[in-house]
Amino acid sequence: MARIVAGVGCSHVPAIGAAIDLGKTKEDYWKGVFEGFERSKQIMAEINPDIVIEVYNDHGTAFSLQYIPTFSLGVAAEFQPADEGWGPRKVPVVKGDPEFAWHLVESLILNEFDMTIINEMEVDHGLTVPLSLMFGQKDAWPCPVIPLCVNVVTYPPPTGKRCYALGKAIRKAVESYPKDLRVAVFGTGGMSHQIHGERCGLINKAFDKSFLDRLTSDPEGLAKMPHMEYVREAGAEGIEMVMWLIMRGALGDNVEEVYRFYHVPASNTAVGNIILKSKS
Amino acid sequence: MNRSEDYADIPGTYLFDKKACAQGYNLNNFCMSLMKEENRKAFLADNAAYLDRYKLTAAQRQAVLDRNWLGIIQNGGNIYYVSKLGATCGLSFEDMAASMAGTTKEKYRGMMIGGGRSIEGNRSKAQQAAEKGKS
Numbered sequence: 479m480a481r482i483v484a485g486v487g488c489s490h491v492p493a494i495g496a497a498i499d500l501g502k503t504k505e506d507y508w509k510g511v512f513e514g515f516e517r518s519k520q521i522m523a524e525i526n527p528d529i530v531i532e533v534y535n536d537h538g539t540a541f542s543l544q545y546i547p548t549f550s551l552g553v554a555a556e557f558q559p560a561d562e563g564w565g566p567r568k569v570p571v572v573k574g575d576p577e578f579a580w581h582l583v584e585s586l587i588l589n590e591f592d593m594t595i596i597n598e599m600e601v602d603h604g605l606t607v608p609l610s611l612m613f614g615q616k617d618a619w620p621c622p623v624i625p626l627c628v629n630v631v632t633y634p635p636p637t638g639k640r641c642y643a644l645g646k647a648i649r650k651a652v653e654s655y656p657k658d659l660r661v662a663v664f665g666t667g668g669m670s671h672q673i674h675g676e677r678c679g680l681i682n683k684a685f686d687k688s689f690l691d692r693l694t695s696d697p698e699g700l701a702k703m704p705h706m707e708y709v710r711e712a713g714a715e716g717i718e719m720v721m722w723l724i725m726r727g728a729l730g731d732n733v734e735e736v737y738r739f740y741h742v743p744a745s746n747t748a749v750g751n752i753i754l755k756s757k758s
Numbered sequence: 759m760n761r762s763e764d765y766a767d768i769p770g771t772y773l774f775d776k777k778a779c780a781q782g783y784n785l786n787n788f789c790m791s792l793m794k795e796e797n798r799k800a801f802l803a804d805n806a807a808y809l810d811r812y813k814l815t816a817a818q819r820q821a822v823l824d825r826n827w828l829g830i831i832q833n834g835g836n837i838y839y840v841s842k843l844g845a846t847c848g849l850s851f852e853d854m855a856a857s858m859a860g861t862t863k864e865k866y867r868g869m870m871i872g873g874g875r876s877i878e879g880n881r882s883k884a885q886q887a888a889e890k891g892k893s
Contacts (some may be wrong), residue, residue: 492841493850507871538838542790543783561793563845631838633762633775647782670874674837675827677770678855679866681874706764710881714771744871745852 479650480578480659484525485725485733487693487752488518488611490534490666492625493601493745495567498610504666512740515611518751521737522612525753527662528624529575530580531648532605533724534666535630539560539602547594548633549644551586552625553579560600569606569615575622580653582624585651591644601625608666610750628721630667635705636718642701645727652728665725667718670711671747681748682712686740689719690752694735697726725754732757769883774836782834788812788822789839792846801846828858 481649494511497503503512512532541547557572586593605625613620626648629635636644645663652661669689673679701723708717726733727747737753764776769847772778788809791797801808807818825847830840837854843856856866859875869875879886 496850516799527858537841538786538836539793543779543786543836543839561795563792563842565795572828612826621872629776629837632779633773672832672875673839673851673855674858674861675770677768677771677875677876677880678858679869680877681879683873685877708764709771709773710768711877714768714773714780742873746775746855746870748874 480655480661480665482649482730482756483527483660484650484662484736485662485663485729485754486608486612487668487690487722487725487750487754488608488664488666489668489744489747489749489751490607491606491744491747491749492607494609494749495603496564500565509743511741511744514726514741514746515751516741517737518612518753519614521753524663526660527621528659529578529621530662530664531626531728532608532623532624532664532666533628533697533721534604534608534664535718535721536627537602537604538631540599541627541634542730546629547627548636549591550594550596550600550627551579551583552596552627553583554596554598555608557599557601557605558627559606559686560602567603567606568617569610569645572601572605572609572619573622574624578622578657578659579624579710581655582648582651582703585588585639585654586644586647589647591647591652596625596627599625604666606663607748608664612664615667623744626724628724629679631719635717635720637705638701638703638723641720641723642697642727645724645729648724648728649730663725663728665722666679667721668712668716669719670713670716671749672713676715679746681742681743683748684710684749685716686748687752690738690740691748693722693752694733697723728753730756767883769880772831778834778836780834782836784813785818785822785833785835786815786828786839789842791836792842798846827854831858862868
């Protein structure tokens with residue numbers, strides 16, 4: 479039987495990817511960011527998952543405004559890094575696992591989560607930056623990655639409560655897979671940031687700390703937070719944090735916080751990373 | 759409720775809602791076309807001719823020609839699509855943010871290194887107006 483062994487919350491700031499790709503990680507501006515992820519990489523190497531389900535949002539890259547799926551899941555054998563205007567990141571192709579991904583799709587839809595199915599997709603910084611941060615710069619990613627996209631671009635995004643429930647459904651889906659796989663779930667995006675309008679640059683450290691605390695202590699309550707509170711308190715693009723609740727829901731009721739790292743700034747954004755393990 | 763109208767009180771924020779999505783549909787499609795190198799070259803070679811391919815409003819077209827990032831957002835641009843235009847012009851999210859905040863990149867970066875724009879005083883237009891009335 480497959481089981482979920484860890485959950486990761488991680489920002490996916492594109493400038494972090496650029497700093498890695500351009501060899502700037504030791505520069506004064508960036509070293510505070512990257513030092514914090516050294517320990518994350520060690521912990522991930524110890525956890526050594528067989529497969530990652532990575533929850534992220536496409537940033538107007540694979541999805542135009544023609545179709546806007548709320549929840550979608552990639553079932554392809556591979557996903558190429560996208561050209562977001564600077565040329566594609568020079569990172570390894572993301573290998574999927576069609577058999578496992580289709581199992582997730584079937585289980586989720588039959589458990590009343592109506593996923594959109596993606597047969598072909600390029601992946602942007604939202605997916606590749608957390609892989610770089612958790613696994614380092616590799617010739618190949620250490621395991622297959624299943625992309626799970628959430629619309630947080632066009633309003634309304636799914637509610638926190640719905641995201642949390644999707645996480646619980648993912649747990650059921652994973653546990654009904656016959657192969658013995660150790661699965662990690664990533665929730666990405668955030669933390670507080672706003673990258674448009676006159677209010678851009680907004681950071682709210684108190685909000686972010688409380689969000690990280692409540693992932694462990696009060697996920698049910700956290701899942702009830704309305705969109706308005708994210709947008710007002712954590713910046714318009716802080717809404718990405720609803721995706722962390724999918725990861726949290728997938729871990730079951732009781733979790734243990736293994737690692738936390740928080741740093742301001744990376745470009746316009748507060749960077750957060752948390753690693754959780756299921757206790758039960 | 760979380761209707762998009764309820765967000766109007768948040769200052770300096772343009773929610774990408776039903777109104778913006780409809781208003782910006784062609785504008786965001788234009789931006790997305792710049793994910794292809796050949797299109798970036800064509801756009802940079804002749805902005806106006808390239809923009810003729812897309813049915814933009816006069817205000818959208820002018821905002822693009824002027825690289826008026828705030829104006830692009832106010833006319834239905836979504837920052838994630840707009841970032842493709844930014845990249846084509848050699849700009850990062852940080853560059854565009856500084857422009858939208860009405861400041862220089864150096865000052866903007868300084869603010870971010872100092873902990874970012876504070877949430878205090880930036881939650882609500884109504885609250886800002888009340889504070890202004892007091893002083």
